[in-house]
Amino acid sequence: MELRLAIVDDDISIRKMLRRIIEDTGLGIVVTECSDGILAEEVLRVSLPDIALIDMLLPGQDGVELITRLSTERLNISYIMISQVNSEPMITRAYESGIEFFIHKPINVLEVRSVINKIKESRKLRQFMSYVHQTTSQFTGQNPSAKVDGENKHKSAIYRTFSDLGIIGEAGVKDIYALIELICANQRQDNESTYQLNELYGQLSQKLNQDAKAIEQRIRRTITKAMQNLVNLGVEDYYNEKFQNYSSSLFDFKEVRQEISFVNGKSNYHGKINVKKFIQGIIFIAGQAG
Template sequence: MTMMSTFLIIDDDISVRKMLEQLIMKNNLGKVVEELGSGEHAAEEIMFYQPDIVLIDFLLPQKDGVEIIQSCRSLGYKGKFIMISQVDNDNMIAKAYENGIIFFIHKPINRIEAINVIKGVCQNLQLERSVAMIKDAVFHIDQGKQINPQDSWKDQITPVFTDIGIVGESGYKDLLKLIGEIIILKKKSKSSNYQLQDIYLQIAEEESLLHNTPVLARTIEQRIRRTILKGLQNIAALGNDDYYNNKFTEYSSVLFDFKQVKQEIRHINNPKEDRGKINVKKFVEGVVSKLNF
């Protein structure tokens, strides 16, 4: 039996709040338990209602979205945050990613993007619930048996990377190592904070020892970025051919910044346009969110 998700929407624009509520209701994605027009008491309201998903504006009166997220995490809130933003500043967006945001809906709101992002988060929640129920059932059947998934995440990740066409890229193995390290951290704590540069350095040191040749962290980062960029280009090409392509709708918002996917599509149609950009942390967090480990 599928459990409906609960939502709390925070945006100072009432038309945005009503649009999101309508999208949630019309697509049977769940129930909106509360709407707020400012950030003043947002953390307290989130902790009171304990919604599965919070749709939160970046810039809010009294208290901004990132501050609210930090407050909720420090209080132990485990739900999902989807950030709504018209901010283009790369540093501000990077700050949001550093604080646990992996899903963005850009303003002005594109209905297809919004539905795809919200559906993806709901599906991840349902998967997490199903896995928890299975683990609980197995535990009660035989408490002496231990579930040991080993590296099953690699089997899950292959279809994803096949879909976006990056299997076999030069940085593919480095990307797998990066994701593997992040999974290890998240097994210890779901809200674990990490710096990508630290993991790049760790991978570089391991490769240096393995091959007895110095490998720079910068080299690892460049290979990973090129691999993810190839995925962005492939997804944009799919969307350019068919905006409703299943792979495009599934991955364009979860693994990439949808605004950058659209920019890459513009580049495909006019090479004078700038190319789309990638955010490594959003990509790897998006991949990890789709895995059962």
């Protein structure tokens, strides 16, 4: 289904530019525009877009206030803030209000496309996780052999991904798989899509009778190795199929670019991994196999 987007900015030239980027590049359709922070509150409630791009400095009420008020209503809108502001405290405040990404002005076409595509991907993941909650709860009444077949397909897909990433022999692979099993088991019990990694590490520690910190370190080392292997593929051939498939679905692509810069000697800093994104990506891949 096509993404529905809204643009809230008091600068008509910015609204026109964003609309053109969105529609000319096939990112979705712009269902509404607004120039006032107070008016936008009702406009977004009525139009219910998938994504709202909101300027930080608006007449009436600023973008942070607007998003803070709407976030309490759980409208299933993903928020992107756009602004010239470079103040770290203000940007932090924006993220605390509920935004998913911050885009700096002047508008960059590639950045807008990248951010909207990332949100599209994350929304698909959330939809899939919701689907997992609904379907896994039905396993109790299923034919046991059908359940086993489904689990085997998912396990094969997960380990095939590990193989593609060159980490099949890493010690942390078993920990990652155990973590995925634990997440799915917890979701079957309470239908809750959110989870804290620290709590899961604690549960794994009890289950495996091993130190939670050691488990976390093995998982992080293995995911870091996966990123490094993937980046090496991308450095040799940017259009490598595995690099294209996994670089944004399992990692934050800006961190992949950072790791590429490190490998090419253009930076002294490695790219950073996001354990939660990696795990969610793996679960999504496994779901597609089912």
